[in-house]
Amino acid sequence: MGRGRVELKRIENKINRQVTFAKRRNGLLKKAYELSVLCDAEVALIIFSNRGKLYEFCSSSSMLKTLERYQKCSYGALEASQPAKETQSSYQEYLKLKARVEVLQRSQR
Numbered sequence: 001m002g003r004g005r006v007e008l009k010r011i012e013n014k015i016n017r018q019v020t021f022a023k024r025r026n027g028l029l030k031k032a033y034e035l036s037v038l039c040d041a042e043v044a045l046i047i048f049s050n051r052g053k054l055y056e057f058c059s060s061s062s063m064l065k066t067l068e069r070y071q072k073c074s075y076g077a078l079e080a081s082q083p084a085k086e087t088q089s090s091y092q093e094y095l096k097l098k099a100r101v102e103v104l105q106r107s108q109r
Contacts (some may be wrong), residue, residue, distance in 0.1 A: 021049060021050075025047055025049075025055055028045065028047070029045065029047075029055070029057050032045040032057045032059075033057065033059070036059030038060075041059070042059055042066060042069075043057065043058070043059040043062075043098070044056075044057070044058045044059070044063055044066040045057040045058075045065065046063075063104050
């Protein structure tokens with residue numbers, strides 16, 4: 001039988017907080033490993049403790065390659081949306097110029 005919901009708030013006792021961090025960190029690292037093995041997924045996990053200590057897991061051979069891939073995907077999506085915005089603004093400008101040409105043509109008649 002489960003323990004029920006745990007109230008999410010900062011653990012005030014320093015020792016209890018460190019123990020909880022270590023247990024949850026290990027659980028998270030284990031889950032990342034399981035996900036990479038069971039689903040053949042490329043997984044990267046970066047954890048910094050409150051003291052600034054680094055803990056990491058990477059299912060591929062290089063964390064750097066995984067991070068570069070992440071950046072390409074993240075920033076690639078942003079760059080892909082830019083042409084759509086530029087196209088839309090260009091179309092708006094086209095409509096304004098077209099209307100202006102029509103007004104000028106009418107005034108010349």
